[in-house]
Amino acid sequence: MNHLSAVLDVPPSSPAQLLAAGARSAPTPAALVGDTPVLWVGEPFTDPGRGFWAKLEGHNPGGIKDRTALYMVRAARERGELVPGGRIVESTSGTLGLGLALAGVTYGHPVSLVTDPGMEAQVAGLLRAYGAEVHTVTEPHPAGGWQQARRERVAELLAVHPDAWCPDQYHNPDNVAAYRPLAHELIGQLGRIDTLIVSVGTGGHSAGTARVLRSFFPHLRVVGVDTCASTIFGQPAGARLMRGLGSSIFPGNVAYELFDEVHWVAAPEAVWAARALARTRYATGGWSVGAVALVARWIARVSPVEERIAAVFPDGPHRYVGTVFDDDWCRAHGLLGPVPADDPEEIKRSADAVVERWTRCRTVENPRPASGTGADGHGLTGAGR
Structure with missing residues (x-):
């Protein structure tokens, strides 16, 4: 059955035409990630x-950040940085959060995400539906804005949860x-x-x-x-x-x-x-x-x-x-x-x-401080997608 016939619901002439050429079967939600058109x-x-x-x-399922969320979590588990059942804590403006929620479901980790009032209500609702805990900072940092305010809240959550792990996506290879x-x-x-x-x-x-x-x-x-x-x-x-x-x-x-x-x-x-x-x-x-x-x-x-x-x-x-x-x-x-x-x-x-x-x-230069870290000199993640 060709693609146009399928769209138009043309009756097949033989049972063989009912086979879905190229359709994927996924044993887990994570298996739906990749092979995008x-x-x-x-x-x-x-x-x-x-x-x-x-x-x-x-x-x-959630966007491009599904790829890196699953990869970072899997790698951290393999290295022992993220213990079984340990909490994942990260700052996000949306898409990375969806990916981390997917990783949390896939590998069995609670997920705490820090965002700001700019996150769309629809995305915040989806994150909660997928089991993530959403923390919203209410005031921007006087120098670093919303990004720095979120970073500081992530640090607070990491202190509260000793077994927690932060992907630190801005600096994580x-x-x-x-x-x-x-x-x-x-x-x-x-x-x-x-x-x-x-x-x-x-x-x-x-x-x-x-x-x-x-x-x-x-x-x-x-x-x-x-x-x-x-x-x-x-x-x-x-x-x-x-x-x-x-x-x-x-x-x-x-x-x-x-x-x-x-x-x-x-x-x-x-x-x-x-x-x-x-x-x-x-x-x-x-x-x-x-x-x-x-x-x-x-x-x-x-x-x-x-x-x-x-x-x-x-x-x-x-x-x-x-x-x-x-x-x-x-x-x-x-x-x-x-x-x-x-x-x-x-x-x-x-x-x-x-x-x-x-x-x-057409002249691309590296404006980073010599340390190569964030603007405040620390490697803690900033605002992700």
């Missing part, structure tokens, strides 16, 4: 004859290693990859995917996508509406040497792209997806037509129904502005200007 994103989202391949990580399968999937699906476009938050999936791909394709171009007011690539920290990418600390897992260029994208621009994707390709997501898609659309336009471009979409649209895809919410936050510019602004170095709209920089 790629989708061609072309016109009318892109210019005629141009486009890119999108890796749809929203097809994982397992967060990088977890994405080797994603890179292998892309190679199997696309064969050749000339350009990889990835959002950057903890630095895990960008480093883990790009490093493996470049070992196969030495001339791979890697394009990082950040948000305005994020410190990762040397901009000053500021208030950020966008969640899931960007940071107010310097994540230890960001592999600066892998990036050929970085683009910063503002919230209204990401909203426009996420909504345009939904209307034209029926595959979209939230802040990170919108920002990555905006950059990938431009890369596809200005690159040679034979260039094979892969973009990683970290999640799907469902958790953003009340934000990115809600007209009233977007109007209240000034996000329904004009169509983004055709081209990004350009700066030679990150320190040259404070960016406020889509901007490109």
Whole structure:
């Protein structure tokens, strides 16, 4: 039975046609993670004859962070860092929390997650439904904002639960290693990859995917996508509406040497792209997806037509129904502005200007303090997806 016949419910001509070719059977929820599809994103989202391949990580149960949550927990158990039944404590803005809840169910660990008022009520509800304990900080840290406030609350919970373990995803090398399968999937699906476009938050999936791909394709171009007011690539920290990418600390897992260029994208621009994707390709997501898609659309336009471009979409649209895809919410936050510019602004170095709209920089430097730790000099995790 071909795919179209199945969709249209055409009666099979023989019992053999009822076999579901390629369908997966999963003995555990964790077995549903991985083997996500790629989708061609072309016109009318892109210019005629141009486009890119999108890796749809929203097809994982919770999103791209399912991969690293399961990997980090399994590795910690194998090393004896996470004892049987020990509590998992981490800071998250959503997607990592869903992954850790999945890991908790899979391996039998209670999970305590620290977030802030910016977490969508739908996600907080899902986390509780999956058995996680959700702690919400109520005031930002005067210097480090919500991220630092969450970090401090994580430290308090770790002190209360002596057997607890914190993944410390910003500085945990397992967060990088977890994405080797994603890179292998892309190679199997696309064969050749000339350009990889990835959002950057903890630095895990960008480093883990790009490093493996470049070992196969030495001339791979890697394009990082950040948000305005994020410190990762040397901009000053500021208030950020966008969640899931960007940071107010310097994540230890960001592999600066892998990036050929970085683009910063503002919230209204990401909203426009996420909504345009939904209307034209029926595959979209939230802040990170919108920002990555905006950059990938431009890369596809200005690159040679034979260039094979892969973009990683970290999640799907469902958790953003009340934000990115809600007209009233977007109007209240000034996000329904004009169509983004055709081209990004350009700066030679990150320190040259404070960016406020889509901007490109082809000189990628490591702005981290010499210690390579977070902004406060400690390795405790910051705000994850």
